[in-house]
Amino acid sequence: MAQATAPRRHGVPFSLLTAEDRAALPADAVDAHPLSTLQSGVLFEAVSAGRPGLYHDVLTYRLTGPLDVSAFTRAVRELAERHPIFRTSFHLEGFSEPVQIVHARVSVPLRVTDLSGLPAGEVGRRLAADAERELAAGFDYGTCDLVRVRVHLLPGDEYQYTLSYHDAAIDSTSVRIVHHDLFDAYFRLTSGAGEPGPDGSDGSDGHSYRDFVAAEREALDSPGPAEFWRATLDGAEGTRIPPYGDVPPDTPEGLGVREVELPAGLAGAVTDAAERLSVPVPTVLAAAHVKVLSLLSGRTDVLTGYEHSGRPEAAGAQRLAGLFLNTLPLRVRCRPGTWRDLVGAVRDAERAWQPHRQFPMPEIKRRLGIRGPLVETVFNVTPVHALGELARRYGFVLPRADLNARTEFPFRAEFGHDHDTGELRFAIHHHSDRFGPDQIGRVAGYYLAALRAIGADPDARHDRAELMDPAETALVTGGFCGRDRILPAGTFADQFDRVAATWPDRTALVHGDQRLDYAALRAAAEEAADRLHAHGLRPGDACAVALPRGVPWAVTMLALLLRGGVYVPVDPTHPPARIAAAADRAGAVLLVTDAAGAAAISPALAERAVRCRVVAHDADAPTGRASADRGPAGPEPGDDAYILFTSGTTGEPKGARITHAGMLNHLLAKVDELGLVPDDRIAQTAS
DSSP states (O other): OOEEEOOOOOSOTTTTSOHHHHHTSOTTEEEEEEOOHHHHHHHHHHHHHOOTTBTEEEEEEEEESOOOHHHHHHHHHHHHHHOGGGGEEEESSSSSSOEEEEESEEEOOEEEEEOTTSOHHHHHHHHHHHHHHHHHHOOOTTSSOSEEEEEEEETTTEEEEEEEEETTTOOHHHHHHHHHHHHHHHHHHHTTOOSOOTTOOOSSTTOOHHHHHHHHHHHHHOHHHHHHHHHHTTTOOOOOOOOOSOSOTTOOOOEEEEEEOOOTTHHHHHHHHHHHHTSOHHHHHHHHHHHHHHHHHTOSEEEEEEEEEOOOSSTGGGGOOSOOEEEEEEEEEOOSSBHHHHHHHHHHHHHHHGGGTTSOHHHHHHHHTOOSOSOSEEEEEOOOOTTHHHHHHHOOOOOOOEEEOBOSOSEEEEEEEOTTTOOEEEEEEEETTTSOHHHHHHHHHHHHHHHHHHHHOTTSBGGGOOOSOHHHHHIIIIITTOSOOOOOSSOHHHHHHHHHHHOTTSEEEEETTEEEEHHHHHHHHHHHHHHHHHTTOOTTOEEEEEOOSSHHHHHHHHHHHHHTOEEEEOOTTSOHHHHHHHHHHHTEEEEEEOHHHHHHHHHHHHHTTOOOEEEEOOOSOOOOOOOSOOOSOOOOTTSEEEEEEEOOTTSSOEEEEEEHHHHHHHHHHHHHHHTOOTTOOOOOOOO
């Protein structure tokens, strides 16, 4: 089989390896260095998940015209000589850390299958079977098997070109570099221009992927990036798009791709808006992405992924093929204001993380103690590459590819440029078993509406922009929201007092062998409220409650709701440091717990310097005797009723404030929807 050889390289090969690791390298190694953090993470997930096709992309292109197989083979050989990734093997074991080895020679990574003599139906079956085998074959780690070229010769002077690669090997920009260099070499050879120059130059000017790994390690060793990301993500949660539920339950895992046609003139309007706002076009596109996520999630604090290229900023490095991506967390507050304000918020976020962009996402997660995904949505803009040069020089146009892939992110907004015209393109990549075509179609419409609004008037208010069409707006506000409900005057406290006065002897609360009627529960809550008032709690003050389920917990919660304190439920089984963090974030002035909880939580509060008094609740059943001095009156509808903390994607809990009006609306809606009547019993399982 034909062999490809390495061109002359520059720099300091092997400089990132220990002496012991260098001694263990094979004789044909011309360079070796550790894996990047993203490469290690992708490989770990691919190996541990055990799912065929994960992080394996297979791009296929149907091309017209005869193929000179000999010249194409020589072009692939030249491609392997030019780009070290074709001669690279990944090694997860055998060294002090996972490494990648660049070899001097490799078998030309090309397989040609001749289907030209088969009937059309058989050709289709063979292509489908080969595609399945290619995806199922995976990769043989430890060998130079990370990027492969496949060609199927078809009837009628057609052929199918396939590029199959591991996502830990090359990124989307590198895919375009590979396409360009392969077909440029092929047409140069078939046109008689011959081989490349005598020095075998690859145009990289001595740069290698080793430079990227070295820059990343410098960032990891510096305290600045870690502290920046910790502060930036403090209290953040990855923005999630709730699925509509229109996906059949037996839908297999897979990648759905929705190509979205941009209306005529929209790309130009976006470009003009970017010029008016003095920002790059990707910043405007990212602002639209943030706005859509805010609409879909109902959150103004948006956290999404932003794919960023970490290529060394040098001309030669732009010719390298490799995995230079780092998905950076983009956090933007989508506050009320104009599109100019929103674009400015995105621009400020981009500028803030520029000095820290080499710090890898997996390390951000590790240092924040995050085990699951940090983000579920990703935004990406693929830069223009010189594939159009192939059309100008050789009349060759690479069509759009059929993509077979599966990655960790359920939703990706992919912007890019047409290979040949440079026109802006937009597609949504999504997990097809999570989002159905109807939902993705609607979401695509939101992006177009946001881009139209920005292009029409950047100084218009984005918080007044209508991204949904009138029919969908009517469906959401009417069909999905239930009937309009006029709330009674007052709050839950007033409703509870009315019920307690009407049926004082009716059972209100049961726990084990304890049973309280409404009169006893009302008196117990008043007594508990008096004790909290004596400890310094005033209306509007937050009070964390870390009690196990039981009568004391229920009485304390009711006491806060009746007297205007803000209830902060805390799971008493959580680590003391987590409980202290929740109390700190809520601004709690009191924390009610039992004696054991007080002993465990008090040191954590002191360590965090939280000014919150711990009150040990009497575990005995309440006496039912209320104090004559009951302190302040009850709350108003607009006052905060409780602060509910979620788990927090970044490891720190984050609270949401719910008013008394919102709480009452929620409770009455449940009464209506569930058809509850006075004789019903409800199991209290919520916080």
